[in-house]
Amino acid sequence: MLKVTLDLSCNVCGSDQFMLPTLADDVQDVRCADCAAFKCKSDDLERAMSAVHQKVPARPGL
Numbered sequence: 007m008l009k010v011t012l013d014l015s016c017n018v019c020g021s022d023q024f025m026l027p028t029l030a031d032d033v034q035d036v037r038c039a040d041c042a043a044f045k046c047k048s049d050d051l052e053r054a055m056s057a058v059h060q061k062v063p064a065r066p067g068l
């Protein structure tokens with residue numbers, strides 16, 4: 007998991023820091039870094055993740 011600050015706020019505690027899953031993680035959920043409240047699937051944050059990772063994701067079909 008990767009702790010990042012996003013332009014989002016936790017519905018529970020208002021934190022703007024979230025734990026993002028890496029490609030190696032089995033669970034692809036985004037959770038609040040402070041209270042661990044479920045935020046959303048990482049698919050919804052693909053752009054945020056790509057901005058953080060600065061990596062080319064694995065291509066589908068390879």
Ligand SMILES: [Zn+2]
Nearest residue numbers: 016019038041
């Ligand atoms: Zn929270």
